[in-house]
Amino acid sequence: MADYLPDTHVFLWYATSARTLKEETYRILGDPANRVFISVASIWEMAIKQGLGKLEPLDREPEQVVDDSRFRLLDINSLHAKTAGRLPLHHRDPFDRMLVAQAQIEDLIIITNDGDIPKYGVTTLQP
Numbered sequence: 427m428a429d430y431l432p433d434t435h436v437f438l439w440y441a442t443s444a445r446t447l448k449e450e451t452y453r454i455l456g457d458p459a460n461r462v463f464i465s466v467a468s469i470w471e472m473a474i475k476q477g478l479g480k481l482e483p484l485d486r487e488p489e490q491v492v493d494d495s496r497f498r499l500l501d502i503n504s505l506h507a508k509t510a511g512r513l514p515l516h517h518r519d520p521f522d523r524m525l526v527a528q529a530q531i532e533d534l535i536i537i538t539n540d541g542d543i544p545k546y547g548v549t550t551l552q553p
Contacts, residue, residue: 427459431500431534433525433543434468436553441484441491451537451553455495463500463534464492467524505531516545 432440432455439445440455447455455462469488475481484491492499502524510520510527517523522540529536529548536543537551544550 427461428454429461429463429532429534430454430551431463431465431525431529431532431536432468432553433536433538433540434471434521435539436537437464437468437488437491438472438481438484439553440495441486441488447553451551454537454551455497458496462495462497463528463532464488464497465500465525465528466502467521467528469499471521500528500532502528513546517542 436447436451439447454460472481472484472488476483486494489499491497506524506527509531510523513523513526517526517540522543525536526543526546526548528534530546535549535551537553539553
């Protein structure tokens with residue numbers, strides 16, 4: 427059993443089948459022995475991109491995808507916010523920085539293909 431945090435793109439790819447994930451990633455995300463968290467930061471990022479016209483709305487609300495998949499929402503707390511704000515500037519995307527902070531604090535494995543995220547010393551898994 428392990429705890430995972432897919433980044434926003436991985437969550438979108440999973441929810442829409444827009445890109446095929448590795449078989450191992452589907453197995454991890456579907457294994458009830460694993461806990462999979464979706465950060466509220468990812469839902470916030472998707473909403474912003476939808477508002478800007480850079481992302482089409484999902485067929486279902488993100489929270490419904492989370493519930494249907496037995497994932498768990500990960501709220502942002504003040505420790506997450508302070509940690510994200512104090513991270514070195516390896517990455518300038520505030521949403522990715524929040525995911526890194528949450529992964530550090532909550533001991534989560536980030537599922538991402540973003541090459542800058544491992545620079546923070548968090549464990550990652552290629553999707």
